[in-house]
Amino acid sequence: MDINKLKILFTEEQIQARIKELADEMNEFYGNDEVYAICVLKGAVMFAVDLVKHLNMPIKMEFIRLSSYNGGTSTSGKVNAVDISLPDLNEKNVLIIEDIVDTGLTAKFLLDFLNCNFHTKSTKFCSLLDKKITRIADVDADYYGFEVDDKFLIGYGLDYDGYYRNLRYIGYVEKDAL
Ligand code: IMP
DSSP: OOGGGOEEEEOHHHHHHHHHHHHHHHHHHHTTOOEEEEEEETTTHHHHHHHHTTOOSOEEEEEEEEEEEOSSSOEEEEEEEEEOOOOOOTTOEEEEEEEEESSSHHHHHHHHHHHHHOOOSEEEEEEEEEOGGGOOSSOOOSEEEEEOOSOEEEBTTBOBTTBOTTOSSEEEEOGGGO
16 A cells, blocks of 8 residues: 555544543543443554543553454454453443444444443443444444544554554545555
């Protein structure tokens, strides 16, 4: 992929401003109640780190690792739990933090996993990006930053073949330029 063909979709300023708005909504919802913020690695790492900095309630951060991509730009359609070790979440507020909901299979897998294993006090799903148009599983994010079209997005945690997660903005390349 030629990085020079990357077109900016959301600037660093837009992303940070939207994160602050999401955090304000969450501060309102949770008040001073403790929250377990579960960051889905690797893609959500930037978003999770920036989001929790604006949250005012007591937070415990957990990190889990799932994978569904084949390495390039296509999903395998099968979610693998690479590392899903979590503490006891019974009677806890759980906030899942994802980079993007695409087919929704990852979100569904995770929500089913939590439902099967814990009786949480609340479970909320937050994704920076929501590609509603490509949804297969019947899931919706409780909080999302931006709705996006069916483009392959790169940057701010989202990778192309492992690269470009470190970009401060989110961009896309036309499919024929990949
Ligand atoms: P889903 O299971 O199809 O909803 O996909 C979820 C995962 O696929 C995300 O957490 C991302 O890691 C990856 N993904 C989906 N769309 C994109 C994209 O446009 N760019 C980079 N990664 C993506």
